[in-house]
Each structure stands twice: as C-alpha cells, then as structure tokens.
Amino acid sequence: MREAAFVKQNKEKWIAFEKAINLGSKTDPDELADGYIQLTNDLAYAQTYYAESKTLLYLNALASQAHQKIYKNKKESRNRILDFWGHEFPLFFRQYHKTLGISFLIFIVAVAIGSISALNDSTFVRLILGDAYVNETLNNIANGDPTAIYKSGSEIGSFLGITINNIRVAFLAFAFGVITSIGTAYILFSNGVMLGAFITFFYTQGVFFEANKQIWLHGTIEISVIIVAGCAGLIMGNSILFPKTYSRRVSFMKGAKDGLKVVVSTLPFFIIAGFIEGFITRYSNMPNWLAFTIIWSSLTLIVFYYLIYPILLHKIHAEKIHRAQDQP
Structure with a gap:
C-alpha cells in the first residue's frame, strides 16, 4: 500500500485518538483502549514499510505520548519474553x-x-x-x-x-x-x-x-x-x-x-x-481427587489466561487511558 493511501485510510482514527488523549474527551474508555492497540499496530506497519517517513515520526510521537500518559509511573520490563505472555499478548488477544x-x-x-x-x-x-x-x-x-x-x-x-x-x-x-x-x-x-x-x-x-x-x-x-x-x-x-x-x-x-x-x-x-x-x-x-484436581486446575488456567485475564487487563488499560484524559 502506498503511504498516501495508508494515511488517508487511517488519519481520521489517529486524529480522534490524539484528541481523546490531549483534550480530555469523554469517549468510552474501552474504545480508547482499542484505539491504542490499533495505533500500535499501525505504528508497527509503518516501521516496516515507511521507514524514516513523516508518517512514522507522527505515529511514533503519538504512541509515545499516549504511552507516557498511561504508564508514566510504570517501569519498563527488562524481560521482553515475560512481558509478551504477561501483558502484551493478553491485552492484544481481547479483540x-x-x-x-x-x-x-x-x-x-x-x-x-x-x-x-x-x-x-x-x-x-x-x-x-x-x-x-x-x-x-x-x-x-x-x-x-x-x-x-x-x-x-x-x-x-x-x-x-x-x-x-x-x-x-x-x-x-x-x-x-x-x-x-x-x-x-x-x-x-x-x-x-x-x-x-x-x-x-x-x-x-x-x-x-x-x-x-x-x-x-x-x-x-x-x-x-x-x-x-x-x-x-x-x-x-x-x-x-x-x-x-x-x-x-x-x-x-x-x-x-x-x-x-x-x-x-x-x-x-x-x-x-x-x-x-x-x-x-x-x-x-x-486417587480420583488428585486426577480431578489436576484437570480442574488445567481448565482454570486456560480459561483465566485466554478469557478472564484479557478482559480484566483490557478494563485496567481502559481505566488508565480514561484517567490520562483528564490530566494536563
């Protein structure tokens, strides 16, 4: 896709998200959380196909601004692998x-x-x-x-x-x-x-x-x-x-x-x-009790990680964005 077409296709979405972050919009926090995930996806795409372009600079700046407001008190994880399974993937998988x-x-x-x-x-x-x-x-x-x-x-x-x-x-x-x-x-x-x-x-x-x-x-x-x-x-x-x-x-x-x-x-x-x-x-x-303990523990692990945890993490993420909206 040409860069101009990429920008035309997504610019309204980016502008709406930027306004929500900067002007304290009353947009639904869940929608804002989804917007942030979509923004990071667009940023990754731009990094691959439009290196050193103005579009990449804009998306990188917007993502950095949003991340700073949402996670300004959070220390960056030094373990990329644990961060993927513990945070990045569950938040991504909610969609x-x-x-x-x-x-x-x-x-x-x-x-x-x-x-x-x-x-x-x-x-x-x-x-x-x-x-x-x-x-x-x-x-x-x-x-x-x-x-x-x-x-x-x-x-x-x-x-x-x-x-x-x-x-x-x-x-x-x-x-x-x-x-x-x-x-x-x-x-x-x-x-x-x-x-x-x-x-x-x-x-x-x-x-x-x-x-x-x-x-x-x-x-x-x-x-x-x-x-x-x-x-x-x-x-x-x-x-x-x-x-x-x-x-x-x-x-x-x-x-x-x-x-x-x-x-x-x-x-x-x-x-x-x-x-x-x-x-x-x-x-x-x-013993039957041991077998069924293992079975139910396994089921609980799967249901929590792929269903419950992504929903909880998404709500926490949305609340952080919502709080970030009202901060100068």
Missing part, C-alpha cells in the same frame, strides 16, 4: 474473543458428530482411529487398564514426542488459514471428530469414567490450545475473506502477524500438556 468462540463452536460440533457417528456405526471408530490402535486398546481394556497405551515408552521420550507433535498440529491449524478460514476449519473439524469418536469408544466399552479420568489429565490443556491455535488460523483466514478497509494483501499480512502471535502463545501450554502426558497420565492408579 479476538469472538473468533475464539467460533473456533470452539466448530470443534464442539465436530466432537458431537464424531460421537454420534461412533454410537451408530461400530466401524466408524476403526475408520477414524485405525485398526491397530483400536485392537491394542481393546486388549488393554480386557486386561483392566484402558489407558495402558500412555505407559509405553520412556517418560522423557514420551514428553518430547508428544509435545513436538502437539505443536506441529497447532502450527498446521494456523498454516491452513492461508487457504482461507476453510482450511483451518477443516483441521479443527477433523480433530474434533477424532476426539468425539475416541471418547465414545470408551463409553461403548463400559470404561468411560476410568478412561476419561486419565485422558483429560493432559487433554484439558492439549485440546484447549488446539482450539486456540484454530483461532489463530481463523484470524489469518478471515483476513483474506474479510479485508475490511485494507487492501487484501495488507489485511492478509496483518492477519498472519496477529495469528502467529496467537499460535506462539500456545507453546508453553503445549509443553505443560506434554509434561503431564509423559510423566503423570501413565499413573492410572492415582
């Missing part, structure tokens, strides 16, 4: 909660389809999971240990292999967004169908509780962040389908960058899930 909801809906519908299919067609599970896996699991069930498959291999080997595979699935869900959201929806749908068939298989064998107690030890985080990775792919895919006021190329570049941020945020959680599956899930004789 994509609706997209996360769509990703979740696609996955849940697929789980339901997989479950219903497995209940009504005894051959469906073999089609989805493969004969070798089904036969081995049936033997494990007959031997009184439905999840014995998680005990195979060394702990460290299992941890590394599982973590790498889960990260591969996450990046695959993101990468398929390059063929629009349909590609990512396919990855979410296929994984959802597989999960539905997998869980229902244990139900039909009469070991639903015993199996799920172990599976969801690691599965709570693993499945949740696959849905988050699907959200990343939908962000990129939607940027192609719905460019809004941007050119399709610029919209795609922004969507790819935003989606990559989201998928990168999942890496620590995949490591946690891999650790649980490699070192903890194999202990099928653990």
Whole structure:
C-alpha cells in the first residue's frame, strides 16, 4: 500500500485518538483502549514499510505520548519474553474473543458428530482411529487398564514426542488459514471428530469414567490450545475473506502477524500438556481427587489466561487511558 493511501485510510482514527488523549474527551474508555492497540499496530506497519517517513515520526510521537500518559509511573520490563505472555499478548488477544468462540463452536460440533457417528456405526471408530490402535486398546481394556497405551515408552521420550507433535498440529491449524478460514476449519473439524469418536469408544466399552479420568489429565490443556491455535488460523483466514478497509494483501499480512502471535502463545501450554502426558497420565492408579484436581486446575488456567485475564487487563488499560484524559 502506498503511504498516501495508508494515511488517508487511517488519519481520521489517529486524529480522534490524539484528541481523546490531549483534550480530555469523554469517549468510552474501552474504545480508547482499542484505539491504542490499533495505533500500535499501525505504528508497527509503518516501521516496516515507511521507514524514516513523516508518517512514522507522527505515529511514533503519538504512541509515545499516549504511552507516557498511561504508564508514566510504570517501569519498563527488562524481560521482553515475560512481558509478551504477561501483558502484551493478553491485552492484544481481547479483540479476538469472538473468533475464539467460533473456533470452539466448530470443534464442539465436530466432537458431537464424531460421537454420534461412533454410537451408530461400530466401524466408524476403526475408520477414524485405525485398526491397530483400536485392537491394542481393546486388549488393554480386557486386561483392566484402558489407558495402558500412555505407559509405553520412556517418560522423557514420551514428553518430547508428544509435545513436538502437539505443536506441529497447532502450527498446521494456523498454516491452513492461508487457504482461507476453510482450511483451518477443516483441521479443527477433523480433530474434533477424532476426539468425539475416541471418547465414545470408551463409553461403548463400559470404561468411560476410568478412561476419561486419565485422558483429560493432559487433554484439558492439549485440546484447549488446539482450539486456540484454530483461532489463530481463523484470524489469518478471515483476513483474506474479510479485508475490511485494507487492501487484501495488507489485511492478509496483518492477519498472519496477529495469528502467529496467537499460535506462539500456545507453546508453553503445549509443553505443560506434554509434561503431564509423559510423566503423570501413565499413573492410572492415582486417587480420583488428585486426577480431578489436576484437570480442574488445567481448565482454570486456560480459561483465566485466554478469557478472564484479557478482559480484566483490557478494563485496567481502559481505566488508565480514561484517567490520562483528564490530566494536563
């Protein structure tokens, strides 16, 4: 995009934000917080394509002015990595909660389809999971240990292999967004169908509780962040389908960058899930209270980090901007 077109497309938004900061406008604090996030996105774009331009100087000055008013009493973090996961990403991710909801809906519908299919067609599970896996699991069930498959291999080997595979699935869900959201929806749908068939298989064998107690030890985080990775792919895919006021190329570049941020945020959680599956899930004789404590703690962690914390951080950010408006 030419610089003149970039300025024409966004100047009214920048001017409105500048007035809100300088003149104590009574604009909704939430809108101001969104405006600040959009401004920093535009600044990053200008830094890439309009180096040493007047536009870049203006945006840099405006962002610095806003940041100084909002965070004038805050010391800059020296740890960029911790700042990304602790502040930058959650604040950024708030804008994509609706997209996360769509990703979740696609996955849940697929789980339901997989479950219903497995209940009504005894051959469906073999089609989805493969004969070798089904036969081995049936033997494990007959031997009184439905999840014995998680005990195979060394702990460290299992941890590394599982973590790498889960990260591969996450990046695959993101990468398929390059063929629009349909590609990512396919990855979410296929994984959802597989999960539905997998869980229902244990139900039909009469070991639903015993199996799920172990599976969801690691599965709570693993499945949740696959849905988050699907959200990343939908962000990129939607940027192609719905460019809004941007050119399709610029919209795609922004969507790819935003989606990559989201998928990168999942890496620590995949490591946690891999650790649980490699070192903890194999202990099928653990007390029920301990298993469900781990499951609910995992669910609480995911819900807090991706849903509750971004909302709280966004409100705090909006309040800081609101207070900054009334200061000289």
